[in-house]
Amino acid sequence: MNSFTFTYPTKVYFGENAAKDNLPGEMEKYGNTVLLTYGGGAIKKNGIYDEIVAILNDCGKRVVEFSGIMSNPTYKKVCEGIALAKEKKVDFILAVGGGSVIDASKIISAGAKFDGDMWEAQYVKHIMPTEFIPMGAVVTAFGTGAEMNNGAVITNEEKMQKSPLWGASYDFAVLDPVYTMTMPMKRVISGAFDTLSHCMETYFGTPRGDNLSDEINEAVMRSVIRNIRMTLKGPESLHARSELIWAAAMGENGILKTGKVTDFQCHMLEHQLGAYTDCNHGFGLAVIHPVLYRHIYKNAEEQFTRFAKNVWGKATAEEGIKALADFIKEIGLPTTLAEMGITDDSIFKPIAKSTIRTPGCCKKLTDDELIEILNECK
Numbered sequence: 001m002n003s004f005t006f007t008y009p010t011k012v013y014f015g016e017n018a019a020k021d022n023l024p025g026e027m028e029k030y031g032n033t034v035l036l037t038y039g040g041g042a043i044k045k046n047g048i049y050d051e052i053v054a055i056l057n058d059c060g061k062r063v064v065e066f067s068g069i070m071s072n073p074t075y076k077k078v079c080e081g082i083a084l085a086k087e088k089k090v091d092f093i094l095a096v097g098g099g100s101v102i103d104a105s106k107i108i109s110a111g112a113k114f115d116g117d118m119w120e121a122q123y124v125k126h127i128m129p130t131e132f133i134p135m136g137a138v139v140t141a142f143g144t145g146a147e148m149n150n151g152a153v154i155t156n157e158e159k160m161q162k163s164p165l166w167g168a169s170y171d172f173a174v175l176d177p178v179y180t181m182t183m184p185m186k187r188v189i190s191g192a193f194d195t196l197s198h199c200m201e202t203y204f205g206t207p208r209g210d211n212l213s214d215e216i217n218e219a220v221m222r223s224v225i226r227n228i229r230m231t232l233k234g235p236e237s238l239h240a241r242s243e244l245i246w247a248a249a250m251g252e253n254g255i256l257k258t259g260k261v262t263d264f265q266c267h268m269l270e271h272q273l274g275a276y277t278d279c280n281h282g283f284g285l286a287v288i289h290p291v292l293y294r295h296i297y298k299n300a301e302e303q304f305t306r307f308a309k310n311v312w313g314k315a316t317a318e319e320g321i322k323a324l325a326d327f328i329k330e331i332g333l334p335t336t337l338a339e340m341g342i343t344d345d346s347i348f349k350p351i352a353k354s355t356i357r358t359p360g361c362c363k364k365l366t367d368d369e370l371i372e373i374l375n376e377c378k
Helices: 018-027 048-058 075-087 099-111 118-123 185-203 212-233 238-252 265-277 281-312 317-330 345-354 367-376
Strands: 011-014 033-037 062-066 092-097 135-139 151-156 161-166 172-175
Touching: 011 018, 011 238, 018 048, 018 135, 018 172, 033 048, 033 075, 033 099, 048 062, 048 092, 062 075, 075 099, 075 118, 075 151, 092 099, 099 118, 099 135, 099 151, 099 161, 118 161, 151 265, 161 265, 172 238, 185 212, 185 238, 185 265, 185 281, 212 238, 212 281, 265 281, 265 345, 265 367, 281 317, 281 367, 345 367
Parallel strands: 011 172, 033 062, 033 092, 092 135, 135 172
Antiparallel strands: 151 161
């Protein structure tokens, strides 16, 4: 392993009734005005909104709502949230939703305490935020593990860039698997595949070989694969949902990344695909991963062979990549861009040119190689 310093700031409340049992006690620690952030309104249909608002009201909190946070949240939407948080002098942010809501809220938290443009500060001036509005998250859609770190993926439509921004870490996160039971099945599987992707993107980073982080990672990957299959077989299995929501957290709470330089090249390419098409994140990853791995596996063949043996029970690197591709098809995720409605290959060149190249990837890919990968995804 590489040298590392490990700390983890987020307290996790896991299990049924986790919000009812723990949110009141947590809210005693914070000021009066709470910014409640959420998405398109699904939480109002499934009763989660009423439950959370009732808890906040019982705690005597003044609730300010910021709704309509979309999948692939835009920088414009984040800036609206920042302005509202400043205007209402918000003391605390409670994000209720999945990865998009949770990510956007991190940047709202940082931006509300920052004078200036967050995007320009981080990408031009290389200034990171140091002050934040404290936050909590109630997870209603799993997969991203966004509640476990301070990174956020935001789409700057003006710049045609879907990129990471760094904001606040959550003081606490509520993970109640019951809250995920109304998720559409496609979203469940897409999110769970994102978890598997996070694990793979960490596993294939450096160093590769015998280390505890990778051995734990192999167990998490096997669990995700098993519980995706279990969820498809029995959609009402609370056990499978519980395993998947915790696996998502494990993928992003730093434990699997300890002592590693991660890969995440597939994520960077998919992010730019999303910037140009607003596609579903998990779907894009499912299409790209096997194609990308067929291009790079010979540069880390020992690790890909280990992945094949210890995760899929296969003998060779090639068989492991094929097992991944077969699994994607088995669970009903798209295997081509055409299945996602993406047919305009004129976007491939600007996507490749604007894709961030990650230091942990076993091969430094050129623009031409990225275009070739996207063409093979068609």
